[in-house]
Amino acid sequence: MNFWRWLRPYLSLLIRFFHISFIEAQSEHQSTKLGILWIPLSTLIFTALLALVFKHSDAVPVGDFFVYVLSGYILWLFIQDSISGSTTVIQSRLDFAIHNNISMLGLFLKVLVDRLFELGINTVLLVVALALFSPHSFGPNLLLALVLLPLISLTSISLAYLVNLVTIMFPDMGAVIRTGVRFVFFASPVFWVYDGVTGVRHLLATYNPVSYYLAINRQVFGVEPVMLRTWLTAMVISAALVAISALTFARTKSIVTNIK
Amino acid sequence: MTKAKIELTNVSVSYFLKKSGNSQKALEKGSVGAQILVGKRYLEVAALKNVSLTINEGERVGLVGINGSGKTTLLKLCAGALSVQSGKLEIVGNVSPQFSLGSGIKSTLSGRQNARLKCLYMGVPQSRILDYVEEVKRLSGLGGYFELPIQSYSAGMKSRFVMSLLPLVRGEILIMDEWINATDTAVDSIQQRLISKAKILLLASHSRAVLETWVERLIWLDRGELRAVGPVSEVYDAYHEYMLANKAAAKK
Numbered sequence: 001m002n003f004w005r006w007l008r009p010y011l012s013l014l015i016r017f018f019h020i021s022f023i024e025a026q027s028e029h030q031s032t033k034l035g036i037l038w039i040p041l042s043t044l045i046f047t048a049l050l051a052l053v054f055k056h057s058d059a060v061p062v063g064d065f066f067v068y069v070l071s072g073y074i075l076w077l078f079i080q081d082s083i084s085g086s087t088t089v090i091q092s093r094l095d096f097a098i099h100n101n102i103s104m105l106g107l108f109l110k111v112l113v114d115r116l117f118e119l120g121i122n123t124v125l126l127v128v129a130l131a132l133f134s135p136h137s138f139g140p141n142l143l144l145a146l147v148l149l150p151l152i153s154l155t156s157i158s159l160a161y162l163v164n165l166v167t168i169m170f171p172d173m174g175a176v177i178r179t180g181v182r183f184v185f186f187a188s189p190v191f192w193v194y195d196g197v198t199g200v201r202h203l204l205a206t207y208n209p210v211s212y213y214l215a216i217n218r219q220v221f222g223v224e225p226v227m228l229r230t231w232l233t234a235m236v237i238s239a240a241l242v243a244i245s246a247l248t249f250a251r252t253k254s255i256v257t258n259i260k
Numbered sequence: 261m262t263k264a265k266i267e268l269t270n271v272s273v274s275y276f277l278k279k280s281g282n283s284q285k286a287l288e289k290g291s292v293g294a295q296i297l298v299g300k301r302y303l304e305v306a307a308l309k310n311v312s313l314t315i316n317e318g319e320r321v322g323l324v325g326i327n328g329s330g331k332t333t334l335l336k337l338c339a340g341a342l343s344v345q346s347g348k349l350e351i352v353g354n355v356s357p358q359f360s361l362g363s364g365i366k367s368t369l370s371g372r373q374n375a376r377l378k379c380l381y382m383g384v385p386q387s388r389i390l391d392y393v394e395e396v397k398r399l400s401g402l403g404g405y406f407e408l409p410i411q412s413y414s415a416g417m418k419s420r421f422v423m424s425l426l427p428l429v430r431g432e433i434l435i436m437d438e439w440i441n442a443t444d445t446a447v448d449s450i451q452q453r454l455i456s457k458a459k460i461l462l463l464a465s466h467s468r469a470v471l472e473t474w475v476e477r478l479i480w481l482d483r484g485e486l487r488a489v490g491p492v493s494e495v496y497d498a499y500h501e502y503m504l505a506n507k508a509a510a511k512k
Contacts (some may be wrong), residue, residue, distance in 0.1 A: 015378050016381075016383065019380055019386075020377060020380050020381065022379055023376060023380070027366075027369050027373050094341060095341065095359075095363055096363070096366075098339050098340060098341045098357055098364075099357055099358075099359070099363045099364025100378070100381035100382070101342055101354070101356070101381060101382065101383075101431075102381070103339075112448050151481055171278065237403070253343065254343040254344065254345065255276070255343065256343075256347070257273075257341060258273065258274060258275050258276055258342055258345070259276045259277075259302075259341050260275050260276065260277050
């Protein structure tokens with residue numbers, strides 16, 4: 001009972017933020033006929049193109065490869081937004097947030113909810129694709145979403161603060177980060193398969209942290225078999241990022257808003 | 261129940277700007293603005309220096325000073341948009357900042373969409389949002405314009421719209437930068453209600469009439485430091501004299 005009383009205001013805030021994200025997403029697409037449907041539609045179109053162009057083996061059915069790419073791409077969009085979309089959060093949105101009773105930390109939470117909202121819509125698309133092309137994938141592994149969601153949320157908000165801080169301290173880094181993220185897209189197994197690869201791709205699959213997050217997302221939806229080592233690696237990376245971000249936040253919160 | 265309070269103890273606040281071009285030129289002293297210090301990587305604008313101040317529940321306090329004297333910095337600090345570099349800041353109570361027309365609204369969205377968003381941000385229960393939005397529409401008197409993007413509004417229409425949103429404001433501490441003139445009596449009464457509802461009012465203005473109407477105590481800031489604190493007429497007279505003396509000195 002006490003726990004529920006403690007939790008309720010946070011849940012209420014979260015629901016309110018999701019509602020705001022929905023209205024904001026709706027208004028962003030208000031001049032189009034399909035409106036908010038453009039979010040999954042653009043994901044669908046780009047994934048279809050990737051799946052058709054980069055299908056590497058005739059042994060793998062198109063449907064299976066499409067689901068593989070889609071399950072990686074939707075999480076990639078979330079990661080990309082966590083990095084590229086965070087370069088100007090404080091500089092461009094804090095004033096708006098303050099006028100709406102949201103603190104700096106609340107602002108980062110709100111921006112995270114925006115990303116989760118988009119991920120949620122794209123996940124619906126993935127579920128539909130799985131039901132069509134790979135219905136056997138659904139299983140108890142879906143319960144791992146309960147671990148995945150907090151894990152990627154914490155990682156995303158930590159990464160967002162660090163990226164924003166770096167860009168405030170070194171404004172040139174904004175362009176560098178955005179360009180770097182484009183490179184990481186190609187260096188991550190979004191549309192290429194890492195099973196059995198050697199050379200550079202093997203190195204990328206092993207040392208690129210993004211690989212582990214894409215893999216655990218795929219494992220939740222049964223696109224890949226569940227591997228404990230992948231989860232543990234992702235958790236260690238997240239824990240390190242959260243720790244660094246928390247320490248950095250504690251040390252910089254008194255100056256970050258005053259840098260113009 | 262804890263009482264609303266703003267307490268600053270030896271607070272100093274600086275802005276930091278990346279150095280570019282000839283930084284030495286930034287050291288030139290002007291007739292307005294706070295002192296600029298040239299650091300290794302940043303220019304430091306010392307916007308507030310060792311300010312100590314207590315505002316208790318029930319107080320209506322005004323801020324006066326020339327441009328760049330630190331009024332906005334003090335307001336932004338209390339609103340949480342800036343942080344202190346040294347000293348201690350204690351705020352008890354919810355703060356509602358009203359810095360300028362258009363802050364906190366999205367110009368690409370319609371009046372209706374903005375009103376709906378404002379309700380959600382301010383924590384209005386879902387079941388009452390529709391009623392609130394209709395109330396904002398009625399108060400604003402914008403008619404069909406309520407459905408159009410804010411960017412298509414004239415300055416007067418925007419002012420009416422922003423004022424109509426004010427009943428949604430639920431802050432115990434009301435912070436206002438400059439006074440937004442009321443456009444009609446209906447909107448004027450909203451302002452009055454908002455101010456009377458607030459437990460603390462902190463208002464920056466250059467207008468003697470506005471300050472005498474709304475505040476009892478006046479703080480005069482000069483180059484980031486407290487120059488005087490006291491009753492409005494007393495402090496404003498001193499400020500006015502200082503301004504006249506400054507003008508006369510500039511003419512010589």
